[in-house]
Amino acid sequence: MAQRTIRIRGARTHNLKSLDLDVPRGRITVFVGVSGSGKSSLVFDTVAAEAGHQLNETFPPFTRNRLPRWSRPEVDWIDGLSPVVVIDQRRLGGNARSTVGTATDAWTYLRLLFSRVGTPYVGESNHFSFNDPAGMCPACHGLGEVVVSAVERFLDLDRSLKEGAILLPGFGDGGYWYDRYADIGEFDADTPLREWTAPQRDALLYGGERAARLGGGLPKDYEGVVDRFERIYLHTPDQLSDRKREVIARFTRSDGCPDCCGDRLKPESRRVTVGGRTIGELARMEIAELAEWVTGVTEPAVAPVVAALRARLDAMVTIGLGYLCLGRATTTLSGGESQRVKTVKHLGSSLIEMLYVFDEPTVGLHPVDVAAMTTLLEQLRDKGNTVLVVEHDPAVMAVADRIVEIGPAGGERGGELVFQGTFAGLRRAATPTAAALTRRRRVVVSPRTPRSHHRVAGATRNNLRNVTVDIPAGVLTVLTGVAGSGKSSLAAELLAQHDGVVVDQRPVGASRRSTPVTYTGVATAIRRLFARRTGLPAGLFSPNSAGGCPDCGGLGIVYTDLAFLDGQETVCATCRGRRFTAEVLGRRVDGLSIADVDDLTVAEAVDRLDEPAVVAALGHLAEVGLGYLRLGQPLSTLSGGECQRVKIAKELREAAGPTLYVLDEPTTGLHLRDIDTLLDVLDGLVERGHTVVVIEHHLDVVRRADWLVDLGPGPGRHGGRILYQGPVAGIAGTATARALRDDPQA
Incomplete structure (x- = not known):
């Protein structure tokens, strides 16, 4: 008989305190708790990670090397798991070629439809793919946009050439290109460009016929500023340096491709129609409207394609994405929209006994739209699947079969099981979530x-x-x-x-070396404090600089790549995980080494470090409710809510004036x-x-x-x-x- 629970024993991932828990299978279980309490550590980094790892282990080593890597959790044992599908809030690909249509496979069906019943006939479905040379627009290579010079940013009209009116690198007085413009005798190098005539400014920028119209002393091979910029920065095949990339970012912009007008496809493919519509027109149509249009395609030969496309479009409408269009770039979607796009692929699945894991599925939804999402969760459960949800919305808690609260607080004061039962039982309990629900x-x-x-x-x-x-x-x-x-x-x-100033949902830099104090700039003040008190250079008190342990590069751990097996992390034998050289660790301020400071919580550091600049900076982290975080805690271990507040703390520190x-x-x-x-x-x-x-x-x-x-x-x-x-x-x-x-x- 199939096991009816997922049994977790001794879970210790991140801040979990040897947690034991039985989660019912075939049910919706919602995990709640304050930010940083350990919900994600339990659901994603323990249950989902172990399920993903065990599934990967069923494949040969060669195949495993090409699958997503799952870090094994710190746990005594887990059983009762199924193959896992994780639907998180990570934004869909930063690839400019990825669209809502390609991410949901709806574009695949639409391409197939046009290749079979479109007129005139141009070829197979790859002729309607903007990611395939057979179909992509040759002018923009299927991107729908081209990079053009932002000429309006090139000049400061209130300056003369001698004062640096040409803002591009190398064109100021003494710059490499300066004498090509200031010394040819035709342009007045001492007069602000605003006082030049329009033809003179055009000649300076564009050369060619506009320069010829001026006559005078301009040489025949005179090259305008715009042509020179584009030749150097846009038309060189060499790999771009970081400096060139920065210049391009400052002095260019993306415009719609003049050839395909954003359709991304070659001319022959853009002309093909089905039911009087081109594929480009359908890509710009709202999905809800497109779903209605598809029903008008009645050719028997493509009935299966129409049915599959209509099902995918209807699923997007059901989940609240009917206002998008298939041509929308996934890079422009919010975290909540990305999550719902990912969910679409699973709506029509006939698999059962799966383990679905959701991370705040109501993010980005207006309260009136939440019912559609809770209905989806119930449908997945009713097919015979197990649904685990990390969520704060009471409307989602209300449809759960089981509520599990982790807490009672965040960070070191969390990681314990404080409640499990029904939603009605939670409202009567003495927990942080219960108190918030009844307020x-x-x-x-x-x-x-x-x-x-x-x-x-x-x-x-x-x-x-x-x-x-x-x-x-x-x-x-x-x-x-x-x-x-x-x-x-x-x-x-x-x-x-x-x-x-924008504080958006984009993730903060979450490398091993990035911590709340490095991201917010507090680390600099702490290093200066140590430098002043010890007489050593401030750089020695950074693990990423001269003071870092040379054997682990200041990471505190040594990573061993085991090829097709999972890599192994071990504590550095030289610094024993402290990240610094022995010389640096021997220098102390108020009895604390720099590594000891990393182990302090924000609240403890405010009390222990007698330095106004440090206390004021750390105060912003405490002000946003992150006093429990340790100064050296990697950002990669923070929850989404914690990362958002770290961003706010950074902006609080940098604010100057209204x-x-x-x-x-x-x-x-x-x-x-x-x-x-x-x-x-x-x-x-x-x-x-x-x-x-x-x-x-x-x-x-x-x-x-x-x-x-x-x-x-x-x-x-x-x-x-x-x-x-x-x-x-x-x-x-x-x-x-x-x-x-x-x-x-x-």
């Missing part, structure tokens, strides 16, 4: 008064419909609306028209209790004179806003309008208003 939250009744406004005028980005809106300065504004309604587009326009902050769903990965800490941080920013604009679905954040801008009414072409702007208490008649009204915690 009532009210709308702000006395919003702060703005000192001025940031106007966004005539915004038409993506689906915005010529939107003009005033964002109040010096207060907390929340942008709301269903997924795809235009919130991110409006925020992007705000930043395009006004300087600001600043516009735009935060993209900062509650991602945060426990209900931790949201109060986040809101205190946002309020602190406002009290210091900053302007805070937040894209958010979490109703606790919405209630605390001074000003609300609600977009919609629907996603994609059904959205892009301002439905309401004003105090939160005044909103009515929209999806956000209904969510606020119906929230059980209101």
